[in-house]
Amino acid sequence: MPVLRRLLVSALLGLSFINSAVSLTPGFPYGSEKVRGVNLGGWLVLEPWITPSMFDKTGNSKIVDEWTFCQLQDHTTALNALQNHWNTWITEDDFADIASAGLNHVRLPIGYWAFDVGPGEPYIKGQLPYLQKAITWASNHNLKLIVDLHGAPGSQNGYDNSGHRIGFPTWHSNQTNIDRTNQIIKTIASMVADSPEVVPIIAPLNEPAGYDGDAVLSATRQYWLDSYGNIRYPYGSAKQSNTVELIHDAFQPLSYWNGFETGSNFQGVAMDTHIYQMFSDSQVAMSNQQHISQACSMGSSLSGFDLWTIVGEWTPASTDCAKYLNGRGVGSRYDGSYSGSSGVGSCTGKTGSASSFSSSYKTFLRQFWEAQVITYEKGEGWIQWTWKVEDADDWSYQAGLKNGWIPQDPTDYKYPNICN
Ligand SMILES: *[C@@H]1O[C@H](CO)[C@@H](O)[C@H](O)[C@H]1NC(C)=O
Numbered sequence: 001m002p003v004l005r006r007l008l009v010s011a012l013l014g015l016s017f018i019n020s021a022v023s024l025t026p027g028f029p030y031g032s033e034k035v036r037g038v039n040l041g042g043w044l045v046l047e048p049w050i051t052p053s054m055f056d057k058t059g060n061s062k063i064v065d066e067w068t069f070c071q072l073q074d075h076t077t078a079l080n081a082l083q084n085h086w087n088t089w090i091t092e093d094d095f096a097d098i099a100s101a102g103l104n105h106v107r108l109p110i111g112y113w114a115f116d117v118g119p120g121e122p123y124i125k126g127q128l129p130y131l132q133k134a135i136t137w138a139s140n141h142n143l144k145l146i147v148d149l150h151g152a153p154g155s156q157n158g159y160d161n162s163g164h165r166i167g168f169p170t171w172h173s174n175q176t177n178i179d180r181t182n183q184i185i186k187t188i189a190s191m192v193a194d195s196p197e198v199v200p201i202i203a204p205l206n207e208p209a210g211y212d213g214d215a216v217l218s219a220t221r222q223y224w225l226d227s228y229g230n231i232r233y234p235y236g237s238a239k240q241s242n243t244v245e246l247i248h249d250a251f252q253p254l255s256y257w258n259g260f261e262t263g264s265n266f267q268g269v270a271m272d273t274h275i276y277q278m279f280s281d282s283q284v285a286m287s288n289q290q291h292i293s294q295a296c297s298m299g300s301s302l303s304g305f306d307l308w309t310i311v312g313e314w315t316p317a318s319t320d321c322a323k324y325l326n327g328r329g330v331g332s333r334y335d336g337s338y339s340g341s342s343g344v345g346s347c348t349g350k351t352g353s354a355s356s357f358s359s360s361y362k363t364f365l366r367q368f369w370e371a372q373v374i375t376y377e378k379g380e381g382w383i384q385w386t387w388k389v390e391d392a393d394d395w396s397y398q399a400g401l402k403n404g405w406i407p408q409d410p411t412d413y414k415y416p417n418i419c420n
Contacts, residue, residue: 024267025242027200028104028144030308035381036373036410037105037144038098038397039313040134042386043090044110044127045150046082047161049324051089051390054081064328065160066111066151071122079124086130092137094387099141101401102409106143107312107383108134109150109206111163115184118153123163139198146246146312146383147188148203153177157209160327169209172219181205185227189234189243196242202231203246203272203312210250220250221260228261232268244268246310254305262306270380271305272312275372278320284334285344288364291318295371296419302379309379315386315395316369316405321347322392354393354403365394365405371418373410 028035042050046066055063063069070078098106110131113123131147138145151163154170154177162169171177185204192199204227208220224247231245249257249271261269275298277283277291286294302309319334320326326338334350336343349356357365376382384397393399400406407414 024240024244025196026244026268027196027198027242030200030244030270030380033104034377035105035310035383036103037107037146037381037383038103038387039107039109039148039383039385040090040094040387041109041161042389044086044108044114044130045161045163046085048328049322049389049392050386051085052323052328053390054085055324055328057081061329065163065165066113067122067164070124075124079126082124083126086127089388090130090134092133092140095134095137095141095143097398097401098387099143100408101397101406102411104142104144105146105381105383106134106138106387107146107148107203109148109161111151112149112153112181112184113151113163115187116153116180118180121153135192135195135198139195144201145199146201146203147192147199148206148246148312149181149184149188150206152181152205156205157207159207162206165327169212169216172208172216178219178223181223182226182230185230186234189231189241193234193241193243199243201244201246201270202227203248204231205248207248207274208250210252217250217252224261228266228269242268244270246270246272246312247307248272248274248312254301254309258306270308270310272310273302274313274385275311275376276314277318278334281333281341284319284332284341286318288318288368291368292371292418295368295375299375299378299419302376305379311372311376311379311382313385314372314376314382315384316365316372316400317351317392317394318364318368319344319347319350319394321351322389322395323351325392351392351394353391354399357393357403362403362405365400367415367418369400369406370413370415374413374416374419 048055063072114127117123152171154174155162155164156169156171158166158169210217228245231243232240234241320332321334331337333341334344335347387397389396
């Protein structure tokens with residue numbers, strides 16, 4: 001056990017009595033006000049389905065994630081494309097628009113490679129100045145920013161959105177990967193420790209693949225405990241920050257986490273759960289009413305859980321029709337172009353530009369959006385995935401505002417009884 005870690009652990013244990021008397025003052029009144037926010041997806045971590053044009057422009061169908069984007073093009077080409085994207089995809093105007101849409105949080109995904117590129121890793125650095133800008137812009141517009149580590153060394157889930165699309169994740173099975181990730185959380189925690197009013201929460205790892213079994217889950221549990229120390233004790237002493245740790249459920253039912261990081265030794269822990277209804281054949285086959293009912297049925301588990309529970313990703317989209325959503329070159333279950341799926345119907349008019357959406361589809365998007373918002377506010381609140389998408393308006397908060405299925409004031413319901 002490294003000396004600093006031993007020091008922190010003994011501080012934690014030794015101070016447990018005092019801890020329960022100390023009151024944490026988070027930068028946002030979690031527990032009394034609802035989180036209402038959007039993710040800034042596809043900015044500092046590329047996702048083929050959010051910006052398909054960046055991938056199509058490469059002319060190379062083997063480029064399927066940020067890893068291959070950097071690996072299979074010459075360095076200057078990749079760097080120029082990334083810098084242009086970082087400079088234009090999200091600007092301060094987006095923060096202004098998000099604030100004027102009545103939202104109070106943004107969650108900002110960032111990859112480990114912004115901090116640490118190891119030997120043999122093709123990633124290109126340069127994202128950190130944009131994280132700094134985003135923190136300034138959040139402050140300028142009175143928004144709370146969640147720093148979300150979305151990709152870890154070895155990949156925690158193998159999804160393209162972890163930076164590296166691979167068959168089986170290797171983050172959890174390699175202690176070097178985990179050690180590097182802990183180091184990054186320490187760096188982030190000390191960066192933001194003195195500005196909890198702008199960065200009240202750190203999410204130390206997005207979506208570890210808990211469904212892969214016990215090895216992932218036990219690595220994840222230990223990592224949440226270590227991250228608690230790193231986030232809540234960033235000063236190398238017994239002095240605590242006011243920064244909250246946002247752990248993810250690792251795709252387990254909330255009940256799996258009952259009692260985890262609760263009690264007087266723990267303060268300032270929140271749970272992130274992600275709710276999607278399009279990543280299986282049976283989900284895409286559901287009727288509009290079934291989608292709404294399923295959303296409404298989540299209320300009691302969210303309100304009954306013992307940590308502040310935020311639905312940190314969700315969407316009014318109900319199909320997997322968006323181009324590259326399942327990966328570049330992979331089709332969709334909804335229209336049967338995904339290998340092994342039988343298909344439900346045509347994707348035409350379900351995604352792409354809102355100008356192709358029927359008025360009844362837009363009414364459904366509004367109803368499904370409201371059903372989810374109403375339900376997720378039975379917990380601690382919600383953060384929609386995502387603010388902006390190139391060519392999938394069903395997923396875009398910005399497009400929802402513009403086309404009317406998302407209200408300018410997120411408490412202005414048209415269907416307040418949708419879940420009754
Ligand atoms: C573990 O991961 C590190 C990178 O974080 C890598 O250099 C090393 O080769 C990996 N070890 C094994 C056994 O795969």
